[in-house]
Amino acid sequence: MAEATGETVLQLRDVARSYVSGDETLHVLRDISFSLQAGEIVALVAPSGTGKSTLLHIAGLLDRPDGGSVEITGRESGRLADNDRAAIRCSEIGFVYQFHHLLGEFTARENVMLPQMIAKQSRRAARARADYLLDLFGLGHRLDHLPGKLSGGEQQRVAIARALANEPSLLLADEPTGNLDVKTAAVVFDELLRVVRGTGLGALIATHNDDLASRMDRVVTLRDGMLVEF
Numbered sequence: 001m002a003e004a005t006g007e008t009v010l011q012l013r014d015v016a017r018s019y020v021s022g023d024e025t026l027h028v029l030r031d032i033s034f035s036l037q038a039g040e041i042v043a044l045v046a047p048s049g050t051g052k053s054t055l056l057h058i059a060g061l062l063d064r065p066d067g068g069s070v071e072i073t074g075r076e077s078g079r080l081a082d083n084d085r086a087a088i089r090c091s092e093i094g095f096v097y098q099f100h101h102l103l104g105e106f107t108a109r110e111n112v113m114l115p116q117m118i119a120k121q122s123r124r125a126a127r128a129r130a131d132y133l134l135d136l137f138g139l140g141h142r143l144d145h146l147p148g149k150l151s152g153g154e155q156q157r158v159a160i161a162r163a164l165a166n167e168p169s170l171l172l173a174d175e176p177t178g179n180l181d182v183k184t185a186a187v188v189f190d191e192l193l194r195v196v197r198g199t200g201l202g203a204l205i206a207t208h209n210d211d212l213a214s215r216m217d218r219v220v221t222l223r224d225g226m227l228v229e230f
């Protein structure tokens with residue numbers, strides 16, 4: 001995991017992405033350059049449909065840009081094969097979505113253990129880290145609960161803990177509290193910021209909520225396919 005030493009955890013250079021449907025080409029991202037350091041938490045605030053999810057998917061190596069480059073902790077990803085990109089995703093990147101996407105037949109603890117098992121951690125180490133992370137989010141008494149038995153806020157806390165399971169250098173979050181009521185969203189968001197600040201990783205968090213955005217270190221927005229400081 002990157003320490004809070006100013007190491008660049010995400011570097012986008014001249015990233016472009018368009019979608020073709022029928023005769024039309026939609027140039028969503030035209031020329032995105034962006035640098036995120038370890039220990040830095042950046043809000044991505046932009047109107048619906050301007051390309052936030054597209055950008056996060058490219059930064060998270062879930063999608064490839066049409067042009068430009070994506071570096072994760074100094075490693076250029078463009079020429080890597082899919083399995084190498086998947087390995088970087090597994091070890092260096094945590095992703096949180098608006099919806100928790102937890103596996104319903106596994107307990108909270110098992111959901112947080114899963115990425116670690118995929119990363120070939122021992123069962124014992126994975127279990128210890130899952131318990132540690134869930135405890136950080138005040139869920140020490142919910143370890144054996146299935147997601148369906150948890151509240152919306154608790155489910156999202158488990159999803160955040162899962163994203164941090166493999167000690168990533170980079171956290172990407174797409175409206176991580178967007179599905180929660182305003183009060184719960186504020187509480188879960190505070191916990192997210194507290195835990196992320198404690199780890200020293202770099203985070204890029206898309207939100208529609210200006211109040212939540214103002215608690216981060218920097219705010220950037222998308223305008224005409226470009227990323228600009230707010």
Ligand SMILES: Nc1ncnc2c1ncn2[C@@H]1O[C@H](COP(=O)(O)OP(=O)(O)OP(=O)(O)O)[C@@H](O)[C@H]1O
Nearest residue numbers: 019020021026028047048049050051052053054055
């Ligand atoms: N697979 C696709 N094929 C065609 N068009 C797409 C595709 N994915 C996204 N788009 C279009 O690209 C634009 C940007 O979409 P994206 O989901 O990145 O926006 P967003 O800023 O995350 O929106 P929201 O805040 O509503 O989630 C939208 O106009 C969308 O319709």
